[in-house]
Amino acid sequence: MFCNVKLELELPYASSLKDKRQIIRSLKDRLRRKNVSVVESNHQDSWQRATVEISLAAVSYGAAEEKRNEVKRMLLNYDEMKIADWREEFAAL
Numbered sequence: 041m042f043c044n045v046k047l048e049l050e051l052p053y054a055s056s057l058k059d060k061r062q063i064i065r066s067l068k069d070r071l072r073r074k075n076v077s078v079v080e081s082n083h084q085d086s087w088q089r090a091t092v093e094i095s096l097a098a099v100s101y102g103a104a105e106e107k108r109n110e111v112k113r114m115l116l117n118y119d120e121m122k123i124a125d126w127r128e129e130f131a132a133l
């Protein structure tokens with residue numbers, strides 16, 4: 041089972057691209073510790089916006105949901121950003 045999450049993020053405290061890159065790098069590092077893949081896929085030139093995609097694999101739908109919920113809890117407690125949109129998709133092979 042695979043899960044892909046696409047996030048539209050607002051970064052209200054970023055005052056430059058350098059600030060944004062630092063926030064995104066920190067976010068990616070934290071997410072990778074959760075054993076998921078992370079990529080910034082859009083808005084690379086915007087200071088206060090970012091699109092991040094997260095992918096994870098699990099042995100079952102329940103395990104994928106549990107991992108996704110763990111990631112979501114972590115993201116909701118991340119003070120430097122706000123989630124403007126959350127889209128997710130599950131796929132079984």
